[in-house]
Each structure stands twice: as C-alpha cells, then as structure tokens.
Amino acid sequence: MIKEHTMSKEPQAGRPKEQVVQLYQSGKRIHPKLAKGRFANWRIAAILATQFVFYVLPWFNWSGRQAVLFDIPERHFYIFGLSLGMGDLIYLAGLLIISAFGLFWWTTIAGRLWCGYACPQTVYTEIMLWIDHFVEGDRNKRLKLDKEPWNARKIRIKATKYLLIFVVCAWTGITFAGWFTPIREFVPAVFALSAGGGALFAAAFYGFMTFLFAHIMREQVCKYMCPYARFQSAMFDHDTLVISYDEERGEPRGARKKTASREDTHLGDCINCTMCVQVCPVGIDIRDGLQYECIGCAACIDACDEIMDKMDYPRGLIRYTTESAxxxxxSEKDIKKRLLRPRVLGYGAVLFAAVAALLFGIVTRETLHVDIIKDRGVMVRENNQGWLENAYNLRIINASEKEQVLDAKVSGFDEITLTGLPEGGITVPGNETITVPVQVSTIPEYADKGSHPIEFEFSYRYADDNEAPRTLTEKASFIGE
Incomplete structure (x- = not known):
C-alpha cells in the first residue's frame, strides 16, 4: 500500500490528514442479480455460440482425423483441410496480429464488447452465475443463504452447487486438452485412468484455473489482473460507443410513486432503485461515470429499461452512446456517422491488410519445403570419372497430409550432374520430414578453387494426382579445388 505523508503527523489547519491508499482491497462476495432483456439474450447467444465451438468442434472429424487439432508433440496443426507444420508458424504470427488489431479496431468503435460477450473470463463467470442462480436462487436468496449458519440444508445446497461446478470445470479441462490430443482417444483414456501424463496435467490445470478464475476470483480478475482493462483508455475517444448514464436526464435522483408527476417532484428519471448496481457482475455503479472495471456487458441497460417500462418513462436512461452525444x-442519430473517423479507418485498414496477407499466404503457400545442407565432412572430392564432387543432404518437409513425389535437377555449370536420387523420384509421406543424401559433380576445369553458385530445381506433385507438377528452386554453393 501507498502512504501519503503530510509535513507533520498532527493535523493542522489547511493541511490534509495522513491517508492510506490501498492498491488492493478484498471486497465482499458480489452476488449479481440475473438480468433479463435484449442484451442479456444477446449475451446468452454469444456464450452458447462460443461454447459450442469450444466443446463440440474437437469432436468433428475431417478426412479420417480430428477436424481441428493442435498436435504439439508432432509439431503439426490441423484446421479442417489445412495442415500446418513448424515451417508455417508465420501464419500463427499473422493470426495473432489480426487478433490484436481486431481487438483495437472494435474497442475504438464500441468499447469492451469483447469483454462483455465473448471473453473466456466473462463467459465462464456467467456460467458459474447460472449455476449459483439455478441451485441457490436469485440474489436475495443467495445473500440470505450466506448469512445463515451451517446446517444440513445449507450443506446440501452448497454441495450440490460445487458438484455442478466441478463437473463443468472438469469437462472444460478435458475439452481443452482435447484440442491438443485426439479427443476421441483421450476421453475414454481419462475414465480408464490410462491417459498420458502431459495431457492429463493440461486438463487438470485448465479445469482448476477455470474454477479459480471463474468461481473464486470472478470480478477480481477483471479489476486487478486483466491488462486490457488498464490500456483500453488509449483506444477510447469522445466518439467511442460506450455504456453511459444520462446524468442530465436522470438527476436529481429520488424515489417516488409511479403516479407522481416528475414536474411535481422536481426529480429526474432515476428513481434510485440501484437495480443497475445489483445486476452488475463487477459491482460498480454506472451512474458514477465510465470506469475501467466496466466490462460492457449491458446488464445495467436491461435492468434500467425494465424499471423505465414500469414507471412509464422512456427507455435509454442508461444506454450505449458516446461522450460527445x-x-x-x-445528435444520437449522427452517432453512426461518427464511427467512421480516422482512428477507426486506420485500424480497419491495417486489419484488412493483415487478413488479406494471411489469406494470400495460405492460398499460395508451398506444401513442400526443401533445405539443402552441405555435407561438411566432404567438402570436395574426386569421383570415379575424375570429376569434382560435392555431397549434400536434402531435408524435405512435406507440409501436406498427402504423399508427394519429388524430382530434382541442378544447374550452374555447362557440365554438371546430380546423383543419388532414387529412380522414379523421391517419395515423401504426408506430414513427414526425410533426409536424402545426394552428390553434385562437374568437370574440374569449370570449378576452380573457391565457392561457386549453383541452383537446385525441384518439381513435385501429389502421388495420386496427374496434374502438372509444381516447381521450386533453392540456391547452394559448390566448392572447387
């Protein structure tokens, strides 16, 4: 904690007292009320969509294998028909760049919608809240239950809740591991107690972290651990669409009867029911202005709109709007026009370029790579014909799932030969890397002392394909006598 000291320990006129400012303060357990409304429905739809991808997608098959599998031990990634090896990590870097600029672009437009609707922390916290609500009841019942002394009823309710939480967290961990190891083999192995140690550790660790972050810590992760909450302000401006309380319309606050006239009470539209606070998963009061803890879930909008409907007031006391509006x-009608501003267009242009570059790279990528490695043990020698000969190792990487056939030739001198290739070309199995030793020889008169540039040209095709072969070239050097 940070202490602010005055010149004297004793308070003096005009001088502030010594204060203690705590960087972290453990708060009471937040039991948010279950919000209902259009934004809550959108949030439920987003959660169901993201969890369908997470839980169900690994079970899909594609061409006799798992449709999406990040096989780290074999150093190969499968995404439906796309097969990526270690030489294709540039595409992973491109995907990360797209994710970063996509987040920047969307944040500039509409704030923290990612946090409110699709962030794993928000999603699993919401699932835990559903379990709380299903087993213990709504907010008031949960608060009452926490204050009750421990008895048979409370133990039964808490045990039921934690059993459901354990099932969700355990299955979440197992599914996570199933993205990195064949899930159809891993799940039976888990229940047969024969699963591999690495995959089992990943499942247990991810399941435990889901329990810790989503049930135990919940909003503490968003407040104190998430870096996005801290640097989001760098992407906000006066035209960013954020959840805001209309202070001009709502103040002064005060309770009143539904039949009371606003002109007679001299009060604003806010009846100070605090429903916006009760439904907030991070426990803030949106009426105090935009705060970094706000995750943009819009639960406060749904709660406030419901109260406005009951009071026969117009909706939108709390709404998505901009500071300038x-x-x-x-006017509010001009908000859409303000969304197309230089910052948004800049992020959008970079995002579009990154997506286009990634797609172009994937479409045009070579499915076969060849590395030419000079055999350092044999710099130069004379063969049976009296020609100078250099030895090389061809390391051939087949990045596709199909068997490929490769042939090669070499150029660089008027008289040059390549030997060591098997008849009919080199057959490379799918997703395999092989090394083939070859020799290049030339007449001694062409290769005097020193290094000479030569070029390998490879033609390759799929073994079961009759289309014209594709070609690639690789440069090398020939050491003369």
Missing amino acids: LKHEY
Missing part, C-alpha cells in the same frame, strides 16, 4: 455536440 451526451454533451450534445451532435
């Missing part, structure tokens, strides 16, 4: 710099 609240200050009447332009």
